[in-house]
Every structure is written in structure tokens, then in C-alpha cells.
Amino acid sequence: MGLTCMLGDITNVKADAIVNAANTSLLGGGGVDGAIHRAAGPELLEECRALHGCRTGEAKITKGYRLLAHYVIHTPGPIWHGGNQNEADLLKNSYYNSLQLAEQYQCKTVAFPSISTGVYRYPLGLAAPIAVNTITEFLKTSHYVQDVIMVCFDSVTKQAYEDAMMV
Numbered sequence: 001m002g003l004t005c006m007l008g009d010i011t012n013v014k015a016d017a018i019v020n021a022a023n024t025s026l027l028g029g030g031g032v033d034g035a036i037h038r039a040a041g042p043e044l045l046e047e048c049r050a051l052h053g054c055r056t057g058e059a060k061i062t063k064g065y066r067l068l069a070h071y072v073i074h075t076p077g078p079i080w081h082g083g084n085q086n087e088a089d090l091l092k093n094s095y096y097n098s099l100q101l102a103e104q105y106q107c108k109t110v111a112f113p114s115i116s117t118g119v120y121r122y123p124l125g126l127a128a129p130i131a132v133n134t135i136t137e138f139l140k141t142s143h144y145v146q147d148v149i150m151v152c153f154d155s156v157t158k159q160a161y162e163d164a165m166m167v
């Protein structure tokens with residue numbers, strides 16, 4: 001299938017790995033981070049505590065516990081500060097490093113939320129092309145990762161990714 005996008009709640013998606021738009025503490029929060037921790041149960045936070053945080057743009061993997069997904073890949077995306085603090089590269093790194101981990105763990109299907117475009121205020125119109133281009137490039141050479149789903153929580157976000165996929 002390659003890269004597709006859907007409207008939905010990522011905690012209900014049956015993928016080998018779902019990606020969490022985390023923060024650098026990896027100790028949970030609001031938004032999709034909060035939803036994933038609620039759905040996975042308390043063991044997820046226990047495992048995250050042992051990871052001792054994660055730098056922006058990097059990624060760490062845990063089990064999925066009560067989620068349908070086998071794994072959760074946690075990546076802190078960049079906070080938007082106007083675009084002059086390396087935000088674009090950091091966002092690209094979040095997608096790329098998450099996919100690298102999925103490949104390393106032999107995942108076939110990976111589901112992403114729209115990283116950084118909520119609380120972190122990354123403009124959707126700038127983030128979507130970065131996500132789509134990074135994922136598309138990765139899929140050209142990946143061996144295990146075959147299908148990536150952008151799981152959009154609202155129709156405006158879904159439209160932005162569909163537009164970026166049309167280019």
C-alpha cells in the first residue's frame with residue numbers, strides 16, 4: 001500500500017507500531033501522548049520511566065501493552081519557534097528515526113500521528129510535506145516497513161496530508 005492517510009484515533013489502529021508524538025521526558029502528557037498512555041495502560045509509563053527521556057527528533061521504542069499495536073515508538077517533535085531553530089530538520093529526524101526503529105524491529109505497518117502540529121504549533125502546511133517526503137523516501141529502500149498510515153484526528157489535518165501526497 002505504501003503511504004496512506006485516514007481520519008481516526010491512532011489508539012484504535014491495528015499496526016505493528018504506532019508512533020507517539022511525545023515530549024522529551026517520555027512521561028506522558030496531553031494530546032495523542034495522553035491518549036496512547038491511557039489506552040496502553042500503566043505498564044507503558046513504567047517502561048518509559050526506564051528510558052530516561054528522549055532528545056527532540058530522536059526516537060525510542062516500547063511494547064504496546066493493551067494497545068492493538070505491538071510497539072509504540074516515542075518521538076519528541078520540535079516545538080515551533082518561527083522556523084529559524086532547525087525545526088524542519090528536527091521534524092524530519094522524528095519521522096526518519098521512528099521509521100528506522102520500526103525497520104530494526106521488523107515492523108511491516110507503521111501508523112503516525114501528525115507530529116508537532118498540535119500543542120507544539122508546527123504549521124500544518126509546512127509539516128505535512130516534510131512528513132510525506134521523509135516517509136516516501138524511506139519506503140523506497142526499506143525492507144520490512146511496507147505500509148505507513150498517517151492517522152489524522154480531524155479533517156483539516158487529513159486534507160493537509162492528502163494535499164502533500166498529491167504533489
Ligand code: APR
Binds near residue numbers: 118
Ligand atoms: N489519534 C491521532 N491523532 C491525535 C490523537 C489521537 N488519539 N489525539 C490528538 N491527535 C493529533 C492532534 O490533533 C494533532 O493533529 O495529534 C497531532 C499532534 O498533536 P499533539 O498530540 O498536541 O502533539 P504535538 O503537537 O507533537 O505536541 C506534543 O503535547 O501532548 C503533549 O506530551 C505531549 O508535550 C508533548 C506535546
